[in-house]
Amino acid sequence: MTTLVRTSEGTRIVDVTGEIDLSSSSALRRLLFETLQGAERLAINLAGAKYIDSSGIATLIEVQKEAQRAQKEMVLFALSTPARDVFALTHVTKVFRILETEAEALKP
Amino acid sequence: MNVSRSNEPRPLDVVPSFELRIVMASDPRFLSVVRHAIAALAEVLGSSEAESRATVLAIDEALTNVIRHAYHGEDNRPIKLACTARGLRLDLRITDQGEAPDMTRICAHDPAAPEPGGRGTHVIRDVMDVVSYERTREGNRLTLRKEFSRHA
Numbered sequence A: 001m002t003t004l005v006r007t008s009e010g011t012r013i014v015d016v017t018g019e020i021d022l023s024s025s026s027a028l029r030r031l032l033f034e035t036l037q038g039a040e041r042l043a044i045n046l047a048g049a050k051y052i053d054s055s056g057i058a059t060l061i062e063v064q065k066e067a068q069r070a071q072k073e074m075v076l077f078a079l080s081t082p083a084r085d086v087f088a089l090t091h092v093t094k095v096f097r098i099l100e101t102e103a104e105a106l107k108p
Numbered sequence B: 001m002n003v004s005r006s007n008e009p010r011p012l013d014v015v016p017s018f019e020l021r022i023v024m025a026s027d028p029r030f031l032s033v034v035r036h037a038i039a040a041l042a043e044v045l046g047s048s049e050a051e052s053r054a055t056v057l058a059i060d061e062a063l064t065n066v067i068r069h070a071y072h073g074e075d076n077r078p079i080k081l082a083c084t085a086r087g088l089r090l091d092l093r094i095t096d097q098g099e100a101p102d103m104t105r106i107c108a109h110d111p112a113a114p115e116p117g118g119r120g121t122h123v124i125r126d127v128m129d130v131v132s133y134e135r136t137r138e139g140n141r142l143t144l145r146k147e148f149s150r151h152a
Helices: A025-035 A055-067 A081-089 A102-106 B029-044 B047-068 B120-127
Strands: A002-008 A013-022 A042-053 A075-078 B017-025 B078-086 B089-096 B130-136 B140-146
Touching: A002 A025, A002 B130, A013 A055, A013 B029, A025 A042, A025 A055, A042 A055, A042 A081, A042 A102, A055 A075, A055 B047, A075 A102, A081 B047, A081 B120, B017 B029, B029 B078, B029 B089, B029 B120, B047 B078, B047 B089, B047 B120, B047 B140
Parallel strands: A013 A042, A042 A075
Antiparallel strands: A002 A013, B017 B078, B078 B089, B089 B140, B130 B140
8 A cells, every 4th residue: 555645725734645544544544634733624535545445444534523523624535446346335425525536625 | 358258058067166275374464465356266167247346346345354363463373275266166264263253243233334344244145155264173153055146
């Protein structure tokens, strides 16, 4: 898994590429919590997520709960087909705000 | 990589079969190796991409549960995976020597609730056709079966 953190129009964007599983989800968790600390809005780009397991889903839920606690916004966008399948299989599609494009993700 | 398949019908007496045995340490870095092997096998058997992905996820969740719950994150304990493919059927046995699974925690949580944990066993149950936990002399054994649909 590789990640890239960037800023666009006041939103911190994290591009996640590769496989998110038990070997990488704790590193992703650390990065997302750190990034959320310095941001009002966090948008996570899953276009390059070739795989995500339930530990990755759990990580995203933990970060979202922290965002809600801190009254910040977190969105997901551009889910890859494998990620979309896993979100459906794990019944979390309605747990997150999921958008199609980065342009949509930048709109408050 | 896509494998091109001949349109010619396969002779009835030829049933594809394949056996794979993996003995791995409970190190999460090896999960990717297993996933890629199972995905490649599912493709050869003729499963759809979606069915293959779901099956790979279910098997990965089962191994992840062994690492997290049977071995509590220890990365040097043995996990055995025996996988037999015949026709469109995939049979798996996952054996470990860790703590026995707490059956009261299996599928105990609502997966649609916005809480972090508890989804792995739901995925395994939803995707696989047979799921059976037992304690043997060798240790904990999880038996899984998947019957792939015939994919055009």
